[in-house]
Amino acid sequence: MSRLPVFDPDGHTVNRSINYQQELNPAQYEAVTLTEGPVLVIAGAGSGKTRTLVYRLAYLVDQGVAPWNILLLTFTRKASQEMLHRASQLIDRPMHQVAGGTFHAVCHGWLRRYGHRLGYETSFTLLDRHDQADLVRMLRDRLPLKAGPGQFPRRETLVQIFGALINKNLDLDVLMEREYPQFVEQTQPVAELFQLYTSHKRAHQLLDYDDLLLEGRRLLAEHDDLRLELSQRYKYIMVDEYQDTNRLQADIVRLLAFTHDNVMAVGDDSQSIYSFRGANFRNIMDFPRLFPGTRIIKLEENYRSTQPILDLTNTIIAQASEKYTKCLFTQKKEGLRPVLLQTGSENEQSRVLCQTVTELHRQGVPWRQMAVLFRAAYHSFDLEIELLREQIPFMKFGGFKFMESAHIKDLLAYLRVAANPRDSISWNRLLQLVPGIGKKSAQKFLAQLNQNDFSLESALRWLTSQKSAKIRTATEPLAELLDQLQNPDLSPASRLNLALAYYEPILKTHFDDYPKRFRDLEHLLTITARYRALGDFLNDLTLEPPTSLADVTEASHDYLTLSTVHSAKGLEWEAVLIIWLAEGRFPSVYSQEREEELEEERRLFYVAATRARRYLYLLFPTVSYNRYLGTTLNTVSRFLRDLPGGLLEAFKVEPEW
């Protein structure tokens, strides 16, 4: 059919002739055009879920809905940007006024703007997991912990407990008994520490990830006028990956939609893989109860994979103990069976993988159409060495600890204090880098700062009035730096440069791998260059930390993807290779105790395998070498054991070189 461009009053070229009915299947079409009232779309893997959301965005705008009246909640910022981009191409009209992003980012935006109603200044600081652990350590040292019975949890564990408390909406007693029985005797001090943790964050304008959701919800729940205003602004709400939301997020949607109920939730219970973050796959089944009158639409036709791949993935998920009937089918009947490759050592697995991708590449599959997936980031270490040796271009996603390394944290501490002088965690950090100042002095400094209402002047005074001349030679340059960083006219990049000049000698004395770390800091500088406001830079770093070296170094255009399964969610490739399909690795040893955790591992494997369009390779080494256990034998992952015959092509292989 012909598509005549027409001009709307704004002067944009508008294509008003998308034939929605023709370009979508009946179920998709219904999901796209049913704009009023609650809709739940159960979208199987590869069933055109993103396509449906994109067309719905376009359709809404085509129908005359203003883009700023739409809210698109996604799992990552990248996902929402991608959808908006595709939708704007479809209707040839910019969509950037659509509000989009993660729950955390959207709540964050509200809190910057309206947070004063809950007692937050606009300069509040976001804490990542590492900051949370630092704070817990600081507070735990203040607590008179007598050496009671049983161990006190490590600080990472404490952070985990606090997170579960919020996201799973449980009482501490119940949580401890159910999930941390080994620490049950410590429930009382843990509760005390949690109290301390919560009140400290308040007093110092600090918010962790959970606070964003918690306080975002409170903003809506306790301020009727604001709830009304936001509900009327976001007249149409779409939530992607609903199976990975938790109770808190469901509450936020419920509150936000109270004037209209125009919510479309999209998800797949079989792909719920974030229970460690408080998500529960049953949540998606609760949606109709939260929104009475929900129309449920199922997308079951798969457009991604070939039938032999679907035969395997359908079988895998059919073995799940709790499942909602859904059976994917495809028109792509032809195709190769998934291949199981059993190798000797881990290194042989790596070499066989190199051979396989090289062969696929020779047959015409570009690198960017291939991905290697694994359960945990460290599973690919050996492979990365092998890929480098073979000069196969690759990029790794997930498990990237750039932001957690000490030198990055150190450098950012100077900027964070400049942005929020109440940020006790950063003060604590940067003070202890001064030779001659340790825990005790830092503590004294903070107490003193507290009395002076955290004025920077009093901080500088303290730094320049140290009695010992030796200490003053170190604190005076620090005071000078902090004074310079205060200048509001400086760009984030120039501030970072100032801090780097001050920090470089410290870096040299603290780390023997100083050159490598210095390069990291220079990478950080290139990220900074994109920002005009210091606050934006710091927030983004916490809300969307760099996920791969790609964000830091030059991106090449054609590369093989290496990714954790979690980071591969929502993506697809011509060829997918999954490594380490051995008991203890995938499923992980940490999940072998509880049935529900094993079920999640199964869904995780399902997610991994359904990323493949044409080629699916499953690899596992029989022998693994462990430094302290010596050589051990692996058995193939339980997900591949006891499959009905004919689903897989199985080989024992040895590398040729």
Add this chain to the structure above:
DNA sequence: CGGATCCCGGTTTTT
């Protein structure tokens, strides 16, 4: 305060 020494644990997944 900070370096030396001892002791325990042992790479999950991420906003």
Add this chain to the structure above:
DNA sequence: CCGGGATCCG
């Protein structure tokens, strides 16, 4: 067996 964290001691 190696590394981080807690603890001890100068």
